[in-house]
Amino acid sequence: MKSLHLGVIYLLSILPLLAESGATTLNDDVLGLIVFKAGVEDPRSKLASWNEDDVDPCNWAGVRCDAKSNRVTELALDGFALSGRLGRGLLWLQFLETLSLSMNNFSGSLSPDLLRLESLRTLDLSANHLSGTIPDGFFGQCRSIRDISLAENSISGKIPPDVGSCSTLVSLNLSSNQLSGSLPSEIWSLNALRSLDLSDNSLVGEIPAGISRMFNLRMISFRGNRLTGQLPNDTGDCMLLKSLDVGENQLSGDLPYSMRNLSTCSYLSLSSNSFSGELPAWIGEMNGLETLDLSGNMFSGGFPGSLSNLQLLKVLKLSDNSFSGGMPDSLAACRSLLDVDLSRNTLTGNLPSWVFESGFTQILLSGNKFSGPIAIPPVTDSTLQVLDLSGNPFSGKFPNEVSNLRSLEFLNLSFHSLSGPIPASVGELKSLQVLDVSGNRLSGSIPLEVGLAASLREMRLERNSLTGDIPIQIGSCSSLAYLDLSQNNLTGPIPETLANLTNLQVVDFSRNQLSGTIPKQLADLPHLLSFNISHNQLSGDLPAGSFFNKIPPSSVTDNPGLCGSVVNLSCPGVLPKPIVLNPNSSSGDSSSNPVLSPSNLGHKKIILSISALIAIGAAAVIALGVITITVLNLRVRASTSNSAAGLALSDGYLSHSPATDANSGKLVMFAGGDPEFSAGAHAVLNKDCELGRGGFGSVYKTVLRDGRSVAIKKLTVSSLVKSQDDFEKEVKRLGKVQHPNLVALEGYYWTPSLQLLIYEFVPGGSLYNHLHECSASDTLSWQVRFDIILGIARSLAHLHHLKIIHYNIKSSNVILDGSGEAKVGDYGLAKLLPMLDRYVLSSKIQSALGYMAPEFACRTVKITEKCDVYGFGVLVLEILTGKRPVEYMEDDVVLLCDMVREALEEGRVEECMDGRLCGKFPLEETIPVIKLGLICTSQHGCLTLSALLEMRRTEGLESDEQEILMKFLPWNSANGGGFPFLLTIFHVRLELGFPFTRFLNCETLLKLHIIAYHFDVILFTAKHGFKEAGRAAIVFSREDKEGRASQDLGQQQTHRLHPVDFHSFFFSSVQSPKHLIMCVGTASLSNPTPHMESLQYKRREYS
Structure with missing residues (x-):
């Protein structure tokens, strides 16, 4: 690799000479490709054919050239497992038309110069690990680009407005990234665009008007964002639109009337939003629809008859709305319709027979109010594969005609009021994979023919009144993975043929009357995960095997005849050694023992009889108590078990839809x-x-x-x-x-x-365990502790931005992942309780009172974000000190925040840190973090900081109303050696109605949005009676750090403040509720590093 780099440098150095000499042995393409190769890792040697000695790259892997010019026009390296960064070597490929590097591991940020390639038509960098933002001017360099795909990366930031300058763009795919911000209206300037995919990002705000300008648009997807507002009124003016997907957003309102113009649209998904109103009749004018998904909204009313006009419709999903009325007959006229999902609405009436006769493949009607019998007509050519009618009050018999549905793979008739036996015709459903008839009133025995359903993977017959034995024919259902026969009246033994079901994972036979022993062969089942036989009459030992050796006791409880280590009862043949009270009595003479002599025997019999009666009576009382407690526990368990039974497996087919029955x-x-x-x-x-x-x-x-x-x-x-x-x-x-x-x-x-x-x-365990239950050798370092604090602060800032109060912030609710990153859990649960979002119900709910702000112990105090800030402050101190929030001494209770505040005021800073750190922390870095914890845990409740804190009137400042915005951000000093301190952004609104504003210049303060944490000096102290006196103010400036007390605001000893004189300011409160202290950092903007020696926490009072 080193020689390759040297070769690249050499090539770059001789390039001008080669150009001047007219050499043709090396062109820009070869040079660019070799430079590109030098910057990537190639673990599979896919680029082995790329040789710098070869002057013709057209035969290299992934490279295509123009037949006439012999210049590289296409570089397609999709799926080569390459990694590294996109180097500048690509910019040498001046004739490149297609650059496709998808499904690799490229990282780093986008090159701002990629679109400068004049010939580039297609850029595909999807499915990599690119990060950072889209560079400024990236889209502004478009020349003749037609297709851009940056999907499935980690690109963040906003979509730049210059995206509208790519006038030649036909396809833009930025899906599955981390883009945020609002959708720029300039994007509608892409008149040539046919496909726009921005799905699965974090875009917010409303969809801007003007979409009608994209008259060539065929496909648009905004799915999986956080867009709000309504669909633009001109949405339907994109008349060539074939696919519109805005699902999983926060859109609302009625559907725009213009959508009736989308007659060529084949795919429309508005799912998981808050659209409302009735389904408009003009929906039938969108006669090109093949898929219509309006599930998860707030639509209501009946179904328009115009649905029958949708002759091309194949998929209709209207679940999770509030539609009412009967099953719409207009659907029977939709001759192409295959998949219908109307589950979880309020539909009523009988089930029409055309449901089974119209060529559907999937019917989902669960969670409605259909009633009457399930009448299946004698059809012979049914194509129905999935039928879910669960959670409706159907009655009558289990339809024997179910065997007419020859193609059925999934049948869910659970939680009805069906009665009678399970028909033997179920065995004729050769394709059936899931059978769920749980929660009915079925009786009789399980039909033997069920063993003919060889494809069956899941069988749920629980919560019925079935009797008889478990048929051995079940052992022929070789694909069976889930078997639940619980809560019936089944008798007899567990069949040994279950051992043939090698795919079996979950078995539940609980709450029946099964007897006999557990077949030993079941120990050989390789995939068994759960085997519940509790509350039966089984006996004998459990099978010896890896699963049964660690089976939970609750899975075998209440089987009086079971024995073994799991039930803590010895089996026959392993009896304990009997206890001999008097081993010599059998051979000795009774007359030699005065207690057993004939003269004392009668008296002793009386004493023994009385003692025996007392012992028997005591035993009876104890036994009665144990039985009573056991029965009560069993009832509670049964209630919980019945409620949770719906949480069973679906094994990858369809989730068991909810029922309207209270127990489902x-x-x-x-x-x-x-x-x-x-x-x-x-x-x-x-x-x-x-x-x-x-x-x-x-x-x-x-x-x-x-x-x-x-x-x-x-x-x-x-x-x-x-x-x-x-x-x-x-x-x-x-x-x-x-x-x-x-x-x-x-x-x-x-x-x-x-x-x-x-x-x-999250596998790393709770922060509580790392702080209080780990050994000294495993203690968290200072850097890790700070990163944890920063992570918690970011999470709370995010929650408060979304108007979510955590309410229960504490160390046991912070989990560390494998890399030590903090993750906060249990957030927002207070909203799930009916009054907890307004008032504190009980101190028991907040299990750690040490984290609760004192004012919130009163039930009349409204819950706000302030409770999170106080808990965060306590958590900061807990992380720094390694001590619990409350320490219970022999005759005292010590609060952690009080202990730290006292130590800091007395200059004992090192005592505030965890001793297990052994002094391995920079003191100047820990002090500001300690102060942050103390400020957040101020005893003056109305001054506790929060994301949005509306401060109540303070004593002596009745006319003041102050609003503080707080976030935590990383910051580094300009000198490069700074520590990433926690910062706080405050927006302060002061409305002081007295002459003090002339000197403080509050109008200037209003304009400050200054990143803050450091502070050097106290700006002013407002004492009780300040409004009346109007004069007790102490002002410190950069020139006068020691400060001068001023009894007369008219004196010229104070200094007028200006934004350039300081870079930070912040509020805190002291222990006395009569004081308000404002602290100001006086470091100049030109030298933002504060003097660390001045960061001493001092509380001063001035008369």
């Missing part, structure tokens, strides 16, 4: 797709999987079937949780919160008695 559950994953847990609710909520407990609930770890771990929080304050609609609305809002320092919320599960939140799993 609703599982939603925000990323879409199907919930694929490796075990059901019984395994998920197993105590062996518990990670920890907090004020809002317990956290469990589970594994998805794709091998990814997630954390599940079971809320233990169910009685305080809002209604389902409010709960889901708030959880979905939290699910959209994305920040590198926040634990991502990935989904949720709901029943009235059980709520689960599904988070990403």
